[in-house]
Amino acid sequence: MPLEAGLLEILACPACHAPLREEQSTETLELVCTGEGCGLAYPVRDGIPVLLVDEARRPA
Numbered sequence: 001m002p003l004e005a006g007l008l009e010i011l012a013c014p015a016c017h018a019p020l021r022e023e024q025s026t027e028t029l030e031l032v033c034t035g036e037g038c039g040l041a042y043p044v045r046d047g048i049p050v051l052l053v054d055e056a057r058r059p060a
């Protein structure tokens with residue numbers, strides 16, 4: 001399920017408030033923080049972005 005148009009523009013990383021970008025992999029859609037030194041990846045579940053630091057995947 002794609003994200004609603006325009007939604008991405010109003011979302012920001014809750015950890016550092018940088019903009020997010022969509023990253024579609026084979027099975028999952030994630031919102032990846034573009035902030036330098038942050039890079040947390042937030043899951044999107046059923047089209048709803050889960051912008052919780054506790055739920056985010058940390059960059060390797």
Ligand SMILES: [Zn+2]
Pocket residue numbers: 013014015016017018033034035038039040
């Ligand atoms: Zn961030």
